[in-house]
Amino acid sequence: MTRVCTKVREVLPKLPLGVQILAGANRQAIAVALAAGLDFIRAEGFVFSHIADEGQMDACAGSLLRYRKNIGAQNILVFTDIKKKHSSHEITADLSTSETAKAAEFFSSDGIILTGSATGVAADPYELNTVKQEVKSPVLVGSGITANNVHLFAKASGLIVGSHFKENGIWSGNLCPQRVNDFMNKIHDLKGSSLWP
DSSP: OHHHHHHHHHHSSSSOOEEOOTTTOHHHHHHHHHHHTOOEEEESSSSSOEEETTEEEOOOHHHHHHHHHHTTOTTSEEEEESSOTTEEOGGGTTSOHHHHHHHHHHTTOSEEEEOOSSTTOOOOHHHHHHHHHHOSSOEEEOSOOOTTTGGGGTTSSEEOOOGGGBGGGOTTSOBOHHHHHHHHHHHHHHHTSTTOO
């Protein structure tokens, strides 16, 4: 992963870049980001345990941030999924998404990521607006963004787009330059409209 990220950094020396290593490998992601000169990681399981498709994920905020400091990677931002996709949150069902976001912010998350229930499933626009009112941290949307619904997420601090950029919108497909161009044209159109803040 370090080798791949280093090559991407060489090709894109000035673009903000980050990495996520799945199955809760957040410490490994911090190490890769530091070695490759990346700017951020996407961390799952930062606050509140949950059951993911990989199994039990325990909260890691304290240990992850101590590790980041110990290896001298304080410049690496940690964007954190809350109520993460592909997971059951029954053990924290008494906590709202906003309460979870506030906890992540309290534990020094550099940004909150909202998702739908699975890859390619959009987050709830109402939840985005609610969380944005409750926290000062940046709030990103990390799944289900398409050219057809991006206007619903205009208040997000950032968008993580993956599946929509692939052939037929399938995450495992090849990158489709036409879909990327169409999406970016939609963004440019929205930025000139009243729909974009």
